[in-house]
Amino acid sequence: MKPLQDIIVVDFSQFLSGPSAGLRLADMGAQVIKIERPGIGDICRQLYVSNVMIEGESTIFHAINRNKQSYAADLKKTEDLEKVKKIVAQADVLMHNFRPGVMERLGLDYETIKAINPQIVYAEVSGYGDEGPWKDLPGQDLLLQAVSGLTWLSSNRSDSPTPMGVAVVDILAGTHIAQGILAALYQRAITNEGSLVQVSMLESILDFQFEVLTCFYNDGRELPVRSEVNNGHAYLSAPYGIYKTADGYLALAMGNITQLATLLQCDPLQHFTNTAEWFVKRDEIKSILAGHLTARTTDEWLSVLEPADIWCAKVMDYDVLVKENGYRMLNMELKVKTSNGLSITTTRCPIRIDGEIYTSGIGAPLLGEHNEQIDEQFGLVEPAIV
Amino acid sequence: MSRLPLEGLLVLEFSQYLSGPVAGLRLADLGARVIKIERPGRGDAGRRLSIKDMWTDDSSLLFHTINRNKESFTADLKNAEDLALVKKLIEKADVLTHNFRPGIMEKVGLGYTEVKRINQRIIYGAISGYGNEGPWKDRPGQDLLLQSMSGLAYTTGNAKDNPMPFGLAIADNLCGSQLVQGILGALIRRHKTGTGALIEISMLESLLDFQFELLTTYHSSGLLPERSGVNNGHPLLHAPYGIYNTADGYIAIAMINIKQLALAISCKDLLNFDQKDAFSLRDEIKAVLAKHLLTQSSSCWLQKLHANDLWAMEVLDWERLTKLEAYKVLQMEQAINSHGKSITTTRCPIRINGERIFSPKPAPQLGEDNEKIKDELIK
Numbered sequence: 094m095k096p097l098q099d100i101i102v103v104d105f106s107q108f109l110s111g112p113s114a115g116l117r118l119a120d121m122g123a124q125v126i127k128i129e130r131p132g133i134g135d136i137c138r139q140l141y142v143s144n145v146m147i148e149g150e151s152t153i154f155h156a157i158n159r160n161k162q163s164y165a166a167d168l169k170k171t172e173d174l175e176k177v178k179k180i181v182a183q184a185d186v187l188m189h190n191f192r193p194g195v196m197e198r199l200g201l202d203y204e205t206i207k208a209i210n211p212q213i214v215y216a217e218v219s220g221y222g223d224e225g226p227w228k229d230l231p232g233q234d235l236l237l238q239a240v241s242g243l244t245w246l247s248s249n250r251s252d253s254p255t256p257m258g259v260a261v262v263d264i265l266a267g268t269h270i271a272q273g274i275l276a277a278l279y280q281r282a283i284t285n286e287g288s289l290v291q292v293s294m295l296e297s298i299l300d301f302q303f304e305v306l307t308c309f310y311n312d313g314r315e316l317p318v319r320s321e322v323n324n325g326h327a328y329l330s331a332p333y334g335i336y337k338t339a340d341g342y343l344a345l346a347m348g349n350i351t352q353l354a355t356l357l358q359c360d361p362l363q364h365f366t367n368t369a370e371w372f373v374k375r376d377e378i379k380s381i382l383a384g385h386l387t388a389r390t391t392d393e394w395l396s397v398l399e400p401a402d403i404w405c406a407k408v409m410d411y412d413v414l415v416k417e418n419g420y421r422m423l424n425m426e427l428k429v430k431t432s433n434g435l436s437i438t439t440t441r442c443p444i445r446i447d448g449e450i451y452t453s454g455i456g457a458p459l460l461g462e463h464n465e466q467i468d469e470q471f472g473l474v475e476p477a478i479v
Numbered sequence: 480m481s482r483l484p485l486e487g488l489l490v491l492e493f494s495q496y497l498s499g500p501v502a503g504l505r506l507a508d509l510g511a512r513v514i515k516i517e518r519p520g521r522g523d524a525g526r527r528l529s530i531k532d533m534w535t536d537d538s539s540l541l542f543h544t545i546n547r548n549k550e551s552f553t554a555d556l557k558n559a560e561d562l563a564l565v566k567k568l569i570e571k572a573d574v575l576t577h578n579f580r581p582g583i584m585e586k587v588g589l590g591y592t593e594v595k596r597i598n599q600r601i602i603y604g605a606i607s608g609y610g611n612e613g614p615w616k617d618r619p620g621q622d623l624l625l626q627s628m629s630g631l632a633y634t635t636g637n638a639k640d641n642p643m644p645f646g647l648a649i650a651d652n653l654c655g656s657q658l659v660q661g662i663l664g665a666l667i668r669r670h671k672t673g674t675g676a677l678i679e680i681s682m683l684e685s686l687l688d689f690q691f692e693l694l695t696t697y698h699s700s701g702l703l704p705e706r707s708g709v710n711n712g713h714p715l716l717h718a719p720y721g722i723y724n725t726a727d728g729y730i731a732i733a734m735i736n737i738k739q740l741a742l743a744i745s746c747k748d749l750l751n752f753d754q755k756d757a758f759s760l761r762d763e764i765k766a767v768l769a770k771h772l773l774t775q776s777s778s779c780w781l782q783k784l785h786a787n788d789l790w791a792m793e794v795l796d797w798e799r800l801t802k803l804e805a806y807k808v809l810q811m812e813q814a815i816n817s818h819g820k821s822i823t824t825t826r827c828p829i830r831i832n833g834e835r836i837f838s839p840k841p842a843p844q845l846g847e848d849n850e851k852i853k854d855e856l857i858k
Binding site for chain 2: 094095096097098100109117121140152153155156157221222224225226227230231233234235236238239240241242243244245246247248253254255256257258259260261264265268269270271272273275276277278279280282283284288289290291292293295296297299300301302303304305306307308309310311312314316317319323324325326327328329333334335336337342344345346347372402404405406407408409410411412414417418419420422423425426437438439440442443444445446447448
């Protein structure tokens with residue numbers, strides 16, 4: 094039995110933060126019903142990226158929304174709203190990521206829903222929380238990276254602030270709201286009580302920085318200083334970073350500099366015997382290393398470093414990675430099919446349970462695809478006029 | 480907070496460093512009792528790992544950050560007597576986590592099969608670097624190495640840059656978060672069925688999951704994602720997405736229609752570009768924009784952009800951010816008293832019933848709770 098079998102999630106959220114949480118819940122066995130506007134639906138359906146489209150919809154919509162159902166409803170129409178409320182009355186979880194105030198205006202706020210369904214877990218993701226001067230601003234990933242200080246951690250010191258090239262704020266906020274929902278469902282099993290669970294993208298991205306922020310709070314509020322050469326982490330000593338070789342790139346994590354000097358036959362590094370220098374003089378050390386490592390191929394260096402248990406790896410792009418056995422053994426790829434026969438390859442849920450990987454073949458829903466089925470399930474079918 | 484959701488649950492944490500312990504921290508903040516099982520003498524290797532040489536006591540500030548709100552029980556798992564005590568604890572536990580390399584827990588007799596024999600209902604959470612089989616299974620599960628092997632290093636920085644890692648431990652952090660999800664899912668199921676579960680996740684699977692949008696696009700197009708040549712923000716996104724230098728700082732600009740942007744900031748040269756070329760000509764568009772934005776201050780641009788409801792924000796560092804009302808209103812900081820020394824750190828980012836979760840309990844000293852735990856749980 095999948096962990097969330099019999100759990101019904103009504104998901105009003107759009108784009109990535111909420112929907113990525115919905116995807117995880119769906120993969121763990123929940124019935125996830127997307128409530129979408131007729132005609133347009135989740136705005137992510139129209140968010141074309143990289144000019145790659147599937148069936149006139151963006152690839153990322155299909156990746157995020159596989160294994161879900163779609164119920165089209167115009168929440169500004171009384172009739173539709175009443176139907177949605179009847180679904181919510183029988184649901185276990187409601188989730189949304191509207192800006193503060195929107196659900197209140199629709200009459201779908203926590204107090205109203207709690208009155209209909211006291212056991213519901215009501216989950217919301219906001220950009221900046223529901224108070225303060227930023228509460229009405231758009232909760233967009235890059236903008237949250239920008240205001241949270243995150244952009245001063247990647248790339249080299251003399252570079253501009255550099256964002257992380259994946260929607261890290263959305264995804265972390267999604268994992269956090271999923272954690273909160275699951276914890277609240279567990280509590281409900283014990284106490285029979287529902288809860289309100291809230292996560293803001295700003296709190297999520299601050300949480301991600303908890304180690305380095307704690308350092309900042311306690312060291313007299315000194316800002317992070319990125320390494321000038323091949324920065325891997327602003328707070329770590331040489332050699333931490335990615336280095337160019339004769340034919341590619343090599344990553345070196347924490348390591349002993351003099352041991353590296355010997356293994357790599359890099360004499361100028363031999364005199365860095367004082368471990369404190371590995372941080373203070375990291376740019377100097379890393380420059381020497383960077384100059385030295387271009388002389389041979391990645392595999393040549395690995396053949397020296399790996400037997401000595403040095404923490405190192407070949408840097409791979411997807412073309413190289415997907416051919417590796419270490420990748421293929423994971424069976425991470427998943428083929429899903431939409432109801433109109435379109436097939437796409439995406440990734441599966443990363444969690445294994447009792448040794449099993451969960452692989453649902455259900456693709457993303459067409460807008461409103463499940464209206465009839467859901468009307469039936471929740472007893473919303475109009476009685477036939479006699 | 481009247482009642483935390485995971486109150487009453489007992490978690491045994493055999494994990495070290497970050498990936499497993501960050502999961503333990505979340506479970507603790509959500510109300511579970513988390514006991515670290517540590518080697519006598521040394522303990523969690525994370526105790527000796529510091530950043531900026533900052534120490535709270537014998538253990539680093541870093542360790543204190545990751546392990547607050549937990550207890551510590553020392554046991555030498557190679558010693559039969561100690562192992563017997565640990566097995567007694569396992570009888571009482573709801574959850575066990577570890578992040579040893581594959582085979583280590585089995586060697587000490589605490590693999591899932593053995594543990595399940597002691598406690599049928601236990602949720603056994605195991606983190607690995609690369610899974611339990613295959614050519615990489617014995618490789619070190621270290622964050623930078625995982626970033627480098629998973630393709631992630633080709634998402635950040637500009638097209639001409641070397642592959643560039645995220646400057647934070649994303650693999651550890653995400654893998655820990657996903658372990659929490661698996662554990663909580665299994666606890667929900669256990670309440671219905673009475674059965675325990677084995678939850679496994681590797682850092683590599685976590686990072687592949689993290690890149691699911693990029694990988695799905697890659698599988699469907701067959702083309703490697705390419706970082707933008709100018710101010711890359713996300714390899715899949717069109718102009719103007721990125722961070723730009725202004726006359727006095729930096730601003731971030733997200734998805735905005737080119738024409739709307741041109742009009743809002745009075746940039747005539749941008750009007751030469753059509754929205755349909757916003758991806759294929761993104762570097763050209765971004766170069767024009769970058770030049771134009773240098774002419775005025777950040778606040779000037781933001782005023783114009785916000786007046787038109789366009790998606791942009793100033794780039795801040797922690798010094799400026801933490802002085803702003805928008806940050807203060809979150810109350811994200813909490814002070815922790817660790818044996819007379821005060822540490823400021825962050826709190827759990829999840830709010831329950833409108834309440835923030837503050838957890839003032841500091842990280843334990845090595846073996847600090849041995850006697851109490853023996854009294855309460857082993858006798």
